Amino acid sequence: MPTVSFNTHFPGYEILGELGRSNARVLKARHLETGDLVAIKHFALNTDAETLRRFRFESQLMTDIRHPNVVRVREVQLDMPMPFIVMEWIEGGNLRTLLTERGHLDVPTTIRLGLQMAEAFKAIHPKGIIHRDIKPENILYRPLPSGELHFLLTDFGVARLREQSQTMTGQSLMTYEYASPEQFDNPKGVDVATDYYSLGVVFYECLSGRVPFSMADSTGMATFMNQVLRTSPPDLQLTAGQYLPPSLDTILRWTLTKNPAERLSDVDELTLLLGQANVEQLQASRTSERRAPVSTRTVAAPVSVSQPQETTYLPPVDDEPVASSNWWAVVLGVVVVGVLIALAVYYTNLRNMANRKFVPDSTATAGDSSETPSVTNDTTTTSSDYLMEESARDSSEADTPPVSTSTTEPATTTVTTAPDSTNTVPDSTQTNN
Template sequence: MPTVSFNVNFPDYEIISELGRGNARVLKARHRTTGDLVAIKQFALNTDPDTLRRFSRESEIMTGIEHPNVVKVREIQLEAAMPYMVLDFVEGGDVRSLLKTEGHLPLSTVIRLGLQMAEAFKAIHQRGIVHRDIKPENILYRRLISGELHFLLTDFGIAKIEANDSTRTRTGQSLMTYEYAAPEQFDDPRQVNVSSDFYALGVVLYEALTGQVPFVLHNDAGLATFMKQVLTAQPSPPQLADNQFLPPSLSEALRQMLLKDPGQRLQSANVLELLLEQAKVELLRASQSGSGAQADARVAVMDWVLEAPAAPEPAYEQPVYSAPAYTEPTYAEPTYAEPAPDRSLWWFLGGVGVVAVLVLLFVFLNQRRPTEGLYPAADSTATATPIDSSMLYQPATPQSETTTAPTEDTPPASETVTEEPAQKQPDPAPVMTPELDSAETMSRDTTF
């Protein structure tokens, strides 16, 4: 490994301490005139030309950006024997040191980190700058008087110090840190764009929540196995410690940022801010309600649905095939409603039967009443009563009126016949006697 040598002479700055060292070193210094604390990043004598060209291009762009969530570049010295740049010094450290100390960050801090990085993305992306190396080491923080953390993005397009762990930065062909690189960076590093920065930020937020990246590069498994996971496998839903409440909007933001397809991936800082602001509201409501936090956390995990993989896992398709089982009761419901129509039908048929019986009874009674009116009963005195011959030719109209409308007050026919002998009329001609005997006989037969 080549020896790294540095020049320690900086005319305008007083060196206080060294913050880090590799193929470049970072120094803490104070400006001799203003007294401002600064960080000086100096490249070694044997720094490769490609790194220096990237440094020159990106640093010139960054000198024009002043944003509270972007570390300001104060000065660039390209003509020096060992080029260096001067940045604002940020007290505190980087997010990597936080994760090493605490394991994971509180939910409110993760949301704050996401919101402030969205603001930083606005500042750089609108200028056509793609960071290409978003990771915890490149996000610095300072602690405010309130105790909250203020985050700043740094190291734009500059190769970081090569670490001894698995999160190595590859320079030369491309600039990436494997565990934070988007799938398209493995396919074609030249296709890296704004969407790639959002994917890397999604990995950072996922790690800040859980203490672990979605896909871990294990030394024993090899890079090929790791790349296959990044390109095809789906990340597991984030599992928080002690089953903490996970705001659904934060879960949705992570889901959209970690999509495989860069065209479908979330790549708008404004959309990310909307989701994270809603997550703040959901977190506040959960802390106030308390009782529903655990249930909401489980719902947020269940709602974690990512882009369908090329070879779908059976576990993700199983709910689709089991869905008809839940709809079967809807087809069986009409069987419970069948008895109601049957009861109404029986009541209807019973009513029809009653009406039919009443109609038959009415007809039967009406058939009896005309018979009594047409052939009135006569007593024994009617055998000697003479009949006026004029009665034999009397019209039948009065007779029909009497038979069609009989009343209870009408006197019986026997009373009318018994009054006839009092007139003492002469005996009628005997020619009609046989017919009278026949009528009397019929009257007797029909009298009940």
Template structure:
């Protein structure tokens, strides 16, 4: 079935369970993209039309149930000879698995589970649906703790059909109610009896009735008392035991009258005021289940009475006297009355006290009735025996088959696998392969019986060692020694603040996880050291701004990390960073030094260059842009000005012995001229002052410079001597042009 798609939408993925009537598969509803459980009818039932009809009708009826504690039925369908029901898929475990693993459960947990089952039964009973197969296998516990009751409708269809067709009772005999075991009509109280057994098993870890055969267990339900829960587990509160005792009464009249009544009792049984309440008692103690159909034993008939002898002993007279007296006082129309009349008539005729001639009539009736009863009883015995005689079949060898193939092989001979199938790791057997069967090949077993299958869950797993702290090579060596294939070992380089490069800092799966080395994979996280990032640019920042940037980048300012030295940069600004240049890779916590300008060096000269500039045409506006180069840097923008007449602009320069100044002028976006200012001229006061030509506006030298120099020197007269111009140049930075004149 695995890989099959039913109804064009239910893709069978894996088998998750099954019983005597159907198999359950986890499936994907490709239309709605959700997982569902698909229950598929076993092949031996697919040709029984009456069963199929009831199966579908009851499954559709169960689909009408809508309750948080009931597994929802989504769809019912048929594809060729496959009959299936689509139900809600519950991710978790069934209660039988939980009981096997953890029983006895705590009282509060068991009561909580029982309350949710009871709530589901109350909803079903109100919708006129009787489950009839309440047992831990049909109770699912989701990973969220929600209890879900499953197989509503299917249990009813199975029971109804098999009783009608074979006269036998089908179900889980350990959870039968007495009326169910007798084959009489079952109702809501039968479900409550089964729930009582489930609660008993959760709290004690054992079943109340066990036997060598299903018939012996069924008889115990009818006739024998069970060991009280508190005798098995003294930790059970008396109030909880009272719930079990009442729900498991053999007489349905003495049980809870409804699921709602039992739910209310469960809801309060763990309240402090109830936990030590008196033990519940019943009128007829532990009497067996009695009803009007019970078979009764008749007294044995003496041989001399059977032959009609007249002279029976006085003790026989006493023994049969009640019957005899009753016959004499019977109604006139009865057989006894007519016989008595004839006896009296005979006595009067003969005038004698002799016993009547026809006194054999009554013993004959007794004997005939007894023989008829015995004949019926013998017929019933032979009929029942004929039902119990089942053909035997020889078991095949299922070992090394896939689970699916083994189940199909069993279905061919009318045998089914016990639920659940045992799944465990087995060396030498791949996952899904049968490695053992409870009854050996060639064993003769009854048709319709079951055997236990053991299916491999893969190779045995081994716990992973802790590889953290080892070098990558050592970790790989250890995994190879365990049996891992090198292709199943992968690594990923990660930053780590503490581990050295090449050391394993993480692993998936984690240490201790169990894994099959032949099929499993391991992923190792290997340190590549601390995470690096680009060093920020500190040059040009003020000292305080640079320190703030270092801290924000999670770096450290080295001890004595602020070094001041002369520079042509502005005083207090960072002129260099060490040992990381801007954009160099650096890790968190690295130490950094900064060099801060303490001001210009002593040999530097602050010089103001006065530059006369004229517009392109006198009276019309021109845009003048000036750029200069000095010891502070190349091509520094001085700025732009709009003029319509000749103006003188002061350009502040810083000159050094190895760095002269240069001033460039642009007018209306076009280059005009460049003016060099040497360090030596500035120091000696011999920097020539350009003069603007009066005609074309182009700067010029010569007499015009002397005139300009004169004009810039404290408004002195034109034509003053060179010495005077030199002094003016020293004082104002512009008069030096006169010396050149």
């Protein structure tokens, strides 16, 4: 921006250009000693000594405030032909420019603005400083690398001068659309509640793109003042697709209350409501973005699905019970199969052990030789030594009556260990009576 020459001299500063004019002229300058970029605001004063003294006192307080949401006042010069205030340079712009470009702000950005203005209130109100002129032109911003905006409040105490001053064009310096009702009735008796009313108007404009009451929409000053003093603000009209958190709606109603004694004017309460509004906004956005889980099979649902995953539709079923019953069926089947395998292994091992450790005796021992005509002898299931011994005896006693082999004995005869060869075979010398 080209350098602009001014008749007014600002000692210690190099004027780089004019940033704009509203109720005062704002210049971009460089501090010659440090090289810092600054913003100089100068205006014509036509006020009484008490107002000037109060402004000097509040301006001095502002030079002591170091807060990230408050534009630092570097210097105040009131004894010059054209009094001026030197403030730190903010490289972004003001909220008015932002609203002009976008038309309105989205809900998350408005909540962020409110939280940072609440922090600014914490810095100025405990020191007895009332801004009195909160509006988009007095809220600056700088863009952050994250894409978010960092907001700062500026122009403290200037409104007290404007209440009794005139611009160089002779017009009133009050910004009527953002003024609280009590500023029309008793301008000198306002308290911190007036800053909360003005902030509520800023919220309303950020969300809807327009102020609740406008001078342009009124037929005259009297009509406009009557609206501000007695008429409830029109219902907020959000752009399509925007969700207004209930807590943010509560803030709008409580800050725009006509009676300052009933108005929201506690910074902790404001911060709490803004935090709740932020949570409500996040919940609403996540609910709208959440998608139904994709199922491995398609079932009929009460709502239509634009792109079904499969072409085959099944009757409505409850996924949870089906999944549970299938799971139990699988577990039961595994248990049954395991039991059958265990039983098969057990009986197989039992049979092998019986074959290795025990020799079944299928020989049916006849009763007393005196009562039984013949002796049953099974030569097929005895051990090899026992068979050899019995064969030798059979060959030496050829005159002994033949021994009948039992073929009808059941397979469940008592299994015993191989009998001693000396007592198992009946004495061949005994003959039947």
